[in-house]
Amino acid sequence: MVNEMEIKKQICEIGRRIYNRNMVAANDGNISVKLNDHEFLCTPTGVSKGFMTPEYICKVDENGDVIQANKGFKPSSEIKMHMRVYQKRPDIGSVVHAHPTFATAFAIAGIPLTQPIMPEAVIALGCVPIAEYGTPSTMEIPDNLEKYLPYFDAVLLENHGALTWSTDLLAAYHKMESLEFYAELLYKSKMLGGPKEFDKENIKKLYEIRRKFGLPGKHPANLCLNKDGENCHNCGSCGTAEYRNMPGYEYNFGCDCDRETASASQSSSGTGTDTALIAEIVRKVIAEMK
Numbered sequence: 097m098v099n100e101m102e103i104k105k106q107i108c109e110i111g112r113r114i115y116n117r118n119m120v121a122a123n124d125g126n127i128s129v130k131l132n133d134h135e136f137l138c139t140p141t142g143v144s145k146g147f148m149t150p151e152y153i154c155k156v157d158e159n160g161d162v163i164q165a166n167k168g169f170k171p172s173s174e175i176k177m178h179m180r181v182y183q184k185r186p187d188i189g190s191v192v193h194a195h196p197t198f199a200t201a202f203a204i205a206g207i208p209l210t211q212p213i214m215p216e217a218v219i220a221l222g223c224v225p226i227a228e229y230g231t232p233s234t235m236e237i238p239d240n241l242e243k244y245l246p247y248f249d250a251v252l253l254e255n256h257g258a259l260t261w262s263t264d265l266l267a268a269y270h271k272m273e274s275l276e277f278y279a280e281l282l283y284k285s286k287m288l289g290g291p292k293e294f295d296k297e298n299i300k301k302l303y304e305i306r307r308k309f310g311l312p313g314k315h316p317a318n319l320c321l322n323k324d325g326e327n328c329h330n331c332g333s334c335g336t337a338e339y340r341n342m343p344g345y346e347y348n349f350g351c352d353c354d355r356e357t358a359s360a361s362q363s364s365s366g367t368g369t370d371t372a373l374i375a376e377i378v379r380k381v382i383a384e385m386k
């Protein structure tokens with residue numbers, strides 16, 4: 097079924113990408129992949145992620161305890177943070193942690209990535225909140241991360257870096273890339289006098305597109321706790337106070353829960369989308385997320 101060696105090679109390849117793209121310095125960052133409920137592959141501590149070969153990769157169980165590691169290698173000290181994601185999100189197959197320059201600058205400045213400025217970021221990421229600071233390698237990081245897990249697929253870690261997760265390794269990595277690109281554009285547009293944000297109507301259209309294509313993951317476009325996570329219009333008037341306080345979940349589009357629930361989970365042909373441009377962008381985003 098799963099070819100472990102292939103996955104190890106993939107982890108090394110993604111390690112090279114995050115290193116070469118300035119997303120980590122020296123030995124920073126870590127990557128993990130779920131093989132099954134009790135076995136996970138992860139990068140070792142104390143090595144540059146840009147120069148790994150398959151024998152570097154360690155195997156741990158669901159508690160982060162070592163199942164197999166070659167001599168001289170031990171799992172990342174941040175494995176607890178990865179394990180909390182798998183624990184709380186059974187839909188997740190891979191977690192990526194890095195310190196990309198722009199995203200980390202936002203994490204250090206204490207500014208979450210919540211401004212709706214470009215279709216790809218709104219569709220793919222929604223919003224990226226900041227999980228409160230925790231000392232690396234302690235339980236503080238997983239504990240502070242936990243409350244965001246039901247609502248997001250990416251967070252900034254305060255004064256630290258970024259964490260993304262998705263169905264598989266490539267998708268989790270792409271999320272990190274999209275997050276960093278979004279952070280860079282936001283930073284640069286702030287330098288140019290501040291970004292022009294989408295209005296609520298345009299956000300609503302983008303959310304509708306995301307629902308139509310049935311993209312996996314958690315996103316303000318398709319979570320309504322009153323509907324057991326079924327798609328709805330993120331009406332803003334249902335759900336818990338916690339849910340309504342999460343960035344991106346505040347838009348009140350009027351309660352359409354009942355109307356949307358039935359049809360939204362099947363991806364349709366895209367009829368009714370407003371512009372060809374948005375449809376084209378969505379195709380691109382989906383191709384990247386696959």
Ligand SMILES: [Zn+2]
Pocket residue numbers: 124125193194195256257
């Ligand atoms: Zn880190």
